[in-house]
Amino acid sequence: MSESTCFHCGIDCDKTVIKFDQKTFCCNGCKTVYDIFSSNDLSCYYDLQSAPGAIPKEIQGKYDYLDTDIIAKKLIEFDGGNTQIITLYIPHIHCSSCIWILENLHKLQPAVTTSQVNFPKKTVRITFKSDAISLKEVVILLHTIGYEPYISLDDYATAKKKIDRSLLYKLGIAGFAFGNVMFLSFPEYFEVSEYWLEQYKPIFRWLMFAFSIPVVFYAAQEYFISAYKGLRSKLLNIDVPIALGILVLFLRSTAEIIFDWGTGFFDSLTGLIFFLLLGKFFQKKTYSFLSFERDYKSYFPIAVTRISIAKHKKERKEENIQIYDIKKGDRLLIRNGELIPVDAILIDGNAQIDYSFVTGESESVNKQSGDTLFAGGRQLYGAIEIEVLKSVEQSYLTQLWSNDVFNTDKSASFTNLTDIISKYFTIAILCIAIISTSYWLFTDVSKAIHVFTAVLIIACPCALALARPFALGNILRIFGKNKFYLKNADVIERLALTDTIIFDKTGTITTTITSNVTYEGMQLTPEEESLLKNTLRASNHPLSRTLYNVLAEHDILTLDEYQEYVGKGIEGKSADHTIKIGSPNFVGNEDLSKVFNTTVHVSTNDEYKGHYTFHNQYRNGVKKVFNQLFKNYQLAILSGDNEGEKEYLQKVLPENTSLIFNQKPDDKLNYIKMLQRQLKKVIMVGDGLNDAGALAQSDVGIAVSENVNVFSPACDGILDASRFDKISTYLMISKNVIKIIKSSFILSFLYNCVGLYFAVTGQLSPIIAAILMPLSSISIIVYVTILTNWIGQKVNDNHKDL
């Protein structure tokens, strides 16, 4: 079949094969891109990876707003006279060929000086000569070669984000000091009382002291800050015993070298902080190409075209204005494929609005002039003119974001497992320290202070603090490999505590890609079917396209007559047959029984034949997922749709699943609030912007996404739609991880008991501490890593079965 796939983008060419240069292409767009590349000696693009390209889309004034100075200025990162630098986000970046072609832009356009791709972030940073080429031309160049940059309101609002590299610095410092201190303290481990060793002891010790200063005061400062904050809000979090341990280690070691009592514990001190930071670093797996903080701004364009009509002359002037400058009463021009940014009234044009961003509903709606259009819809055919009703912030959809849920941080109110345990742990350690110190006060006063500090040092919960970050960090990676991307490690723990799952219907448990079509009515003759297919061919309406793809193949006929009636249907004529396809009224069906599902009616030669019904296509494994989940979870479906699918869902899904329809975005949010008041821990699984409120309100919000790179509302996790059937496996794994962490706590308590024995009996020497601390830390890390990998394998096992 390699004959019929496109050389540029790899899509099946269907029937319309374009041959060029002995290669096949699916469309003229792909051919043009190939032509550009091959004529510029860039055909290497196709050697690195086969069929790496994307079909370039129409441009048609789409980027005109980049010529407006104020807007361009906000986007450009650096503007130094002749050179400008801009970083653009390009979702299509996916392979080595993409990197290669984007970094060779200067061969296509000499005015581009350099371009550098950041693959994980899917961005390209372009330096260009602004006197030779404008920003708009750069963007159009990218567009014509199939790399359409994604510019949204989000780019406009945010200032250049500073990258926080402090953890890397801290880790570097701690590691550096740890290694050096280890070397310096090595001679004293063996307690060789050689002459020269005795003589140079002080200098070795003071060097160790010097190395540990930046570690304690810079690398470990987070622990002190967090412990202080915890104590102020009367919480004994895990950082309290850690900070106490670090402080005691440092003070005692310093005292030891000052008064020449011994070497001190600088090696254990730096090692401890290094391991703790390593855990933090490991847990901090981020998916830089995903954003979990998206609000409507990432969906909305930066600028729109405003039409102003001068009062005296009948002249129409078009200008680009920023979204925030839109005022009530403005007239806007929305082009093919553009998003409607505000609530408005349709004035002119054929509106076919796709609300899939908002509702997840794949079928577009037809609107008549005078109808209200809501913000967030995408115009599909041709240009329309609208009159603005409300400004951006006050529109129906965007108002949702003024709700308080979007400003509360979920992880702030969540106490994690380590902190729960640390409360008891800290109290127990302090008790042991006080009891053993008072015992020694009566037996051997000189040892009392020694024992007190030793208990606090050895009890420093290094292993305890490491178990959770390493276990969760590892699972986070395993989930990521299996296309379930979580915002941070806390989410796994929250996931394990949930008992209720709520699904959105459209777009979440149904797919947006394929539709399931059934026909009811009189059988169509082969001629009629052929005519039907050929009439549909001419139409660009999404329902026509879907139906066209479903129908069996027929020879291509040339229609004698073809007419499209906006908002009603289409009519075709060939030989002596006429066919009408469209709404019941248009076709002549008087039977107006209430039907919920989308239907398309057909009549031939003015005789009513029947109708096609479009059903929602459910994802693979929906039934299986629900059957697996209902044993342990309370399930519900919240849908913004009508009740058309209720009967079917009741049949398929487990009995006690609640089905609630006609839910507005606010209703969804409130429903979850109500459940939470009943002390339920809720997972919300949704997709569109209308679920954004519910996703934010829920304990864990998971967005299901067909294309992980592009669209998903703010959430805690993004699940690739192809892994929808794995939800129960992911939940089971997160529960098992908690068990692993708990068992590793027991192990670390055992280490602490051994250490405490040495501490309480007053035998803790630096060498014991130096052995025990890394040993316990490393064995805990190994323990949780092996176990989490083992349970993580279950995802793959199940995958093989399918």
Place this chain on the structure above:
Amino acid sequence: MYVIYILLTISIIVAIVFFISFIISVRNGQYDDVYTPSIRMLFEDELIKENKEKSSESNKTKQS
């Protein structure tokens, strides 16, 4: 045994030089994207190869 002072100084200076170069490399953003350079590294060869082919072609045309 005073040599120990010299040795200690040298070893610490070497260690600090490496440490500073690490800090500088982090500050320059070398650790921000650790994936793309690994791919970019492989491109150089192909570019040279392409040029060679071209030059050899031009040589051929000259010879003929």
